[in-house]
Amino acid sequence: MKIFLDIIGCRLNQSEIEALANTFRALGHLIVGDPSQADLAIVNTCAVTVKAAADSRKQLRHAARAGAGRVVATGCWATLYPEDAQALEGVSDVILNDRKDDLVADLLGLPAADLAALPLVREPLPGDRARTRAFIRVQEGCDNHCTYCLTRLARGRSQSRPIIAVRRDIEAALMGGAQEVVLTGVELGAWGKDLDPALTLADLIESVLQEQRLPRLRLSSIEPWDFNPGMLELWQDARLCHHLHIPLQAGHDRVLHAMGRPVTAAAYAGLLDEVRRAIPDIAITTDVIAGFPGETDEEFLATRDFIRQMGFAGGHVFTYSPRPGTAAFKMKDRVDPSVAKARNAELRQVFHGLGLDYQKRFIGENLAVLWETSEETASGEWQLSGLSGNYLRVYARSGSDCWNRISQVEITGPNNKRGGLNGKLLPAAAGNFTRS
Numbered sequence: 001m002k003i004f005l006d007i008i009g010c011r012l013n014q015s016e017i018e019a020l021a022n023t024f025r026a027l028g029h030l031i032v033g034d035p036s037q038a039d040l041a042i043v044n045t046c047a048v049t050v051k052a053a054a055d056s057r058k059q060l061r062h063a064a065r066a067g068a069g070r071v072v073a074t075g076c077w078a079t080l081y082p083e084d085a086q087a088l089e090g091v092s093d094v095i096l097n098d099r100k101d102d103l104v105a106d107l108l109g110l111p112a113a114d115l116a117a118l119p120l121v122r123e124p125l126p127g128d129r130a131r132t133r134a135f136i137r138v139q140e141g142c143d144n145h146c147t148y149c150l151t152r153l154a155r156g157r158s159q160s161r162p163i164i165a166v167r168r169d170i171e172a173a174l175m176g177g178a179q180e181v182v183l184t185g186v187e188l189g190a191w192g193k194d195l196d197p198a199l200t201l202a203d204l205i206e207s208v209l210q211e212q213r214l215p216r217l218r219l220s221s222i223e224p225w226d227f228n229p230g231m232l233e234l235w236q237d238a239r240l241c242h243h244l245h246i247p248l249q250a251g252h253d254r255v256l257h258a259m260g261r262p263v264t265a266a267a268y269a270g271l272l273d274e275v276r277r278a279i280p281d282i283a284i285t286t287d288v289i290a291g292f293p294g295e296t297d298e299e300f301l302a303t304r305d306f307i308r309q310m311g312f313a314g315g316h317v318f319t320y321s322p323r324p325g326t327a328a329f330k331m332k333d334r335v336d337p338s339v340a341k342a343r344n345a346e347l348r349q350v351f352h353g354l355g356l357d358y359q360k361r362f363i364g365e366n367l368a369v370l371w372e373t374s375e376e377t378a379s380g381e382w383q384l385s386g387l388s389g390n391y392l393r394v395y396a397r398s399g400s401d402c403w404n405r406i407s408q409v410e411i412t413g414p415n416n417k418r419g420g421l422n423g424k425l426l427p428a429a430a431g432n433f434t435r436s
Helices: 011-026 050-066 075-080 082-087 097-108 112-116 151-155 163-175 201-209 229-236 253-259 265-278 297-310 337-360
Strands: 002-007 030-032 040-045 071-074 091-094 134-140 181-185 217-219 243-245 283-290 314-319 366-376 382-388 393-398 406-414 421-429
Touching (some): 002 011, 011 030, 011 097, 011 163, 011 181, 050 075, 071 075, 071 097, 075 082, 075 097, 075 151, 097 112, 134 163, 163 181, 163 201, 181 201, 201 217, 201 229, 217 243, 229 265, 253 297, 265 297, 314 337, 337 406, 366 421, 393 406
Parallel strands (some): 002 030, 002 040, 040 071, 181 217, 243 283, 283 314, 393 421
Antiparallel strands (some): 366 382, 382 393, 406 421
């Protein structure tokens, strides 16, 4: 059977789709890059914003109209609004998040125990959803109570996957040639708290780093209250990427309190100071919400100034999106949409400038870059694009196809056309896998 897999939303959704692909392939099915070629299309939906929900519906309709024989909706939007998902033209099945681990078994009518023993090998998904980096789900659900977020309702309470299951997925990724593994979860830093005996994220990272064939390891996102500074010793292992994504959401304490986020701006700043003392060149990126209900002009300016003070390497800005079922949906004093949009644009400009400042620090330096794309040019050279360990986008040219290799690169200057940095490959390359 030919199967098309698609996602909207976060890296956790990406990791889940990759896991489904691994299982379908192990059962002898073919993963295709277009729903028009598919007997079965599965869309892993998202509900974090109004736009994400709309994109989820759009992708489900697209899969059906393209001619996929059977269209399945799963993920957060489908879980929160199963009747709406089932009502979409062409959608044949809706599988809720609490059944997602058994999705393949349920669709194919196979015993789940038989699938657990399959020998898995991870391959990048075909088409524009391909990733050389392997996203590995280690944790599900969330025990926080952020007032703007639907994820806790869609995903349930925090649940950690056992180390043995995580190691199995990483083994599948390495067998498939992955050069970088990204540990993902809804609340990654909560990993291990629900296990018996209780463990910590540091325990998981240490276990994963025992895999000597692992070239590079990255953390997807970790909340500030979940980051134990004692973990910083782990970064003595050069394979652990010098990049942390630590969501902020607001730089003013009253807004943080209204958001239900158990952190203050001062505590957040103190954490970043500790991280940078231990890893001076680290890239720290973040998320911020513009236009949260009740956010005054003064509070917005406080957030803007705090972002500048923190010197982030980049960040995502989201305009507040009212989501029925959240506490914030009932809050008064909503910010006018045009004001929220203007605040979003201003914060994006701040992050853009900070990103350029961070990039400039590495001009003339050598970085290890994992090449994610490579295109042959008319001259016979290969145009490469990839990410450094500290999450910098780098472009270079090569005499050969270096896709999915890690190379040492001298950073020569900014790439003003595409954004990011230009580089020159150095003679020694660290990677062993090329495009097959």
